[in-house]
Each structure stands twice: as C-alpha cells, then as structure tokens.
Amino acid sequence: MKKLVSAIAFVVMSGLLLTGCGNTKDSAKTTEPAAPATPQKIVIGLDDTFAPMGFRDEQNNLVGFDVDMAKEAASRLNMEVEFKPIDWNSKEVELNSKKVDALWNGLTITEERKKNIAFTEPYMANQQIIIVPANSSIKTKADLKGKVVGTQDGSTSVDAIANEPDVQKSFKELKLYGDFSQALMDLQTSRLDAVVIDEVFGRYYTAKKPGVYTVLTETFGTEDYGVGFRKDDTELLNKVQKTLKDMKADGSAAKISEKWFGKNIVK
Known part of the structure; x- marks a missing residue:
C-alpha cells in the first residue's frame, strides 16, 4: 500500500513539475522584445556658412531653410534638436564616428556618398x-x-x-x-x-x-539634396522620411520654402 501511495505521489509531482516548466517555456515564447525607443535628441551636422540652408545671422544665431526644416521635423517627432557646425570636408567621418546623428545642410545625393551614407528621398533639386x-x-x-x-x-x-x-x-x-x-x-x-x-x-x-x-x-x-544618416540607423531615417512626407503633404515644407526662396521649390 505504501508503495502504491508513493507511486501516485511521484506521478502527481512529476505532472506539476512538467506543467510548471511548460508555462515558463510558453511565457518565454510570447514575450515580445521592446521596440527601440526614439532618441530624445538628434544632433544635426552642418556647414554654418552655407546660406540660405544653414548659416549664422547678424546675432550669430544658426538660421536657414534646412535649419527650419530640421526644427519642424524634430518637433513632430518630440525630439530635441542640436545643430553642430562641422568641417564639411570631413562630414562622413563626423557622421560615422557618431559625433552627429544626421547631415542636413544641402547635402547632395551621389552614388559615391551612398557607399557610406544612407539618404532620405530627395527633398530639393x-x-x-x-x-x-x-x-x-x-x-x-x-x-x-x-x-x-x-x-x-x-x-x-x-x-x-x-x-x-x-x-x-x-x-x-x-x-x-x-x-x-x-x-x-x-x-x-x-x-x-x-x-x-x-x-x-x-x-x-x-x-x-x-x-x-x-x-x-x-x-x-x-x-x-537629401538628409544623410548612418547606414545602420534605419529607424531614425524612416521616421524622418515619414515626417518630411507629412510636411510636404500639409504644406509646412512649402511655407518654409517660401520664407527663404520666395516660392515653393521643395521636391
């Protein structure tokens, strides 16, 4: 009789252990990885002598068409934006060494640059x-x-x-x-x-x-012209691209263009 009771207890305990293990495994399967958070700040690299895209006014403030475009895009993404003047001849090094997050200052899309930089769709000719x-x-x-x-x-x-x-x-x-x-x-x-x-x-x-x-x-x-990002920074690029598309659709980009060029030249 004692042997029978012991055998029954063993079977019950084994079942409980298997059930527990099964729940843990299922739980691991259904846990979704957290989506990467949008960075709180984007650092824009620019040549601060390139008027009217990005330059310093008489009060030494950074102003320009691309500056206004970047500010509007960052605002819509709930991000702080910082503008960092760089040596434009070393722009790819500045970007890929993560000293800046994007190049947004009349940056021409070329096949050679595409080897090292990911671009948004063109926004201006x-x-x-x-x-x-x-x-x-x-x-x-x-x-x-x-x-x-x-x-x-x-x-x-x-x-x-x-x-x-x-x-x-x-x-x-x-x-x-x-x-x-x-x-x-x-x-x-x-x-x-x-x-x-x-x-x-x-x-x-x-x-x-x-x-x-x-x-x-x-x-x-x-x-x-396009906005340049690091090749592995696809999430930020895609978010900025969507925001630019929205800005064109609702007329915000056209308004910024008219401010600086007297007409809408956004592509």
Missing part, C-alpha cells in the same frame, strides 16, 4: 552654377579656358567639374576653398575669374550684391 564678375568677358563654359576657377573643397561642385574633364583641363587652375564665401570674396577682388557653386547658395549670395556678379546660363549639371 539643385544646380551647379557658374558665377563671374558682372563685367567679365566669360559668357560660356568654353570661355573658362585659361582661367582660374574656384569652388569649395569637399563639395559636389568639385565632382561636377570633374565630370567634365575636358572643361576642367582647360582651366589655368582650379582653386579649392574652405567654404563658398571665401571663393566669392576672391572672385570679387579679382583673385578668381569664376566660381562654380551650389545654386541655392550662389543665388542667395549674389542677390545681396546686385550688379557685382553675373550667373551664366550654362551649368555643371543638376543634382538632388
């Missing part, structure tokens, strides 16, 4: 224009033969010129500057014969100095 002094005899790209031409180091203006090697070889010299403003100042003082420059900056700058410069009809091509 841009051209590489040629600016000369108002009294210049230069009327076409062919007239740049034997001339000293300047542009910003690390910019896509350099790439645009390189895409037309015959034209570049005809230059007397291609001078590279830390930023477009320096190149344009040298153009005004006759140290350069022409400057190749992003249209958004070039037209903004020349409009403030009427009669000083002329923009040629010919260009070095058209390109698209």
Whole structure:
C-alpha cells in the first residue's frame, strides 16, 4: 500500500513539475522584445556658412531653410534638436564616428556618398552654377579656358567639374576653398575669374550684391539634396522620411520654402 501511495505521489509531482516548466517555456515564447525607443535628441551636422540652408545671422544665431526644416521635423517627432557646425570636408567621418546623428545642410545625393551614407528621398533639386564678375568677358563654359576657377573643397561642385574633364583641363587652375564665401570674396577682388557653386547658395549670395556678379546660363549639371544618416540607423531615417512626407503633404515644407526662396521649390 505504501508503495502504491508513493507511486501516485511521484506521478502527481512529476505532472506539476512538467506543467510548471511548460508555462515558463510558453511565457518565454510570447514575450515580445521592446521596440527601440526614439532618441530624445538628434544632433544635426552642418556647414554654418552655407546660406540660405544653414548659416549664422547678424546675432550669430544658426538660421536657414534646412535649419527650419530640421526644427519642424524634430518637433513632430518630440525630439530635441542640436545643430553642430562641422568641417564639411570631413562630414562622413563626423557622421560615422557618431559625433552627429544626421547631415542636413544641402547635402547632395551621389552614388559615391551612398557607399557610406544612407539618404532620405530627395527633398530639393539643385544646380551647379557658374558665377563671374558682372563685367567679365566669360559668357560660356568654353570661355573658362585659361582661367582660374574656384569652388569649395569637399563639395559636389568639385565632382561636377570633374565630370567634365575636358572643361576642367582647360582651366589655368582650379582653386579649392574652405567654404563658398571665401571663393566669392576672391572672385570679387579679382583673385578668381569664376566660381562654380551650389545654386541655392550662389543665388542667395549674389542677390545681396546686385550688379557685382553675373550667373551664366550654362551649368555643371543638376543634382538632388537629401538628409544623410548612418547606414545602420534605419529607424531614425524612416521616421524622418515619414515626417518630411507629412510636411510636404500639409504644406509646412512649402511655407518654409517660401520664407527663404520666395516660392515653393521643395521636391
């Protein structure tokens, strides 16, 4: 009898243990991993001399089209935004070393940059224009033969010129500057014969100095601007992309564009 009772007790206890183990296993199966939280702050890397996209006003405040766009996007994502001026020639290093979270400052989408940067869809089109002094005899790209031409180091203006090697070889010299403003100042003082420059900056700058410069009809091509992120930061990229799409749909992006350009040029 004692043996029978012991056997029954053993069976009951074994069943309880198995049931307990089964519940633990099922519980582990049904536990969903927590979704990654949206960061509370996004650090935007920019060239703070690139008007009207991102630059300093007379009070030394960072302002501009891209600054306003980034502020609006961050507000909709309930994120704090910090703008960090960087050496634009080292922008990919700054991004991938996590010193900044995004590059948002008239950043041109290129196949070469896509190797190291993930981009949003284009939000604006841009051209590489040629600016000369108002009294210049230069009327076409062919007239740049034997001339000293300047542009910003690390910019896509350099790439645009390189895409037309015959034209570049005809230059007397291609001078590279830390930023477009320096190149344009040298153009005004006759140290350069022409400057190749992003249209958004070039037209903004020349409009403030009427009669000083002329923009040629010919260009070095058209390109698209996008916001750049680290390749593994897909969640933040997707959230910003959706927010940009919403801003275009509800007219907020158009309003910001009209403030800075006098018309809606958002793509």
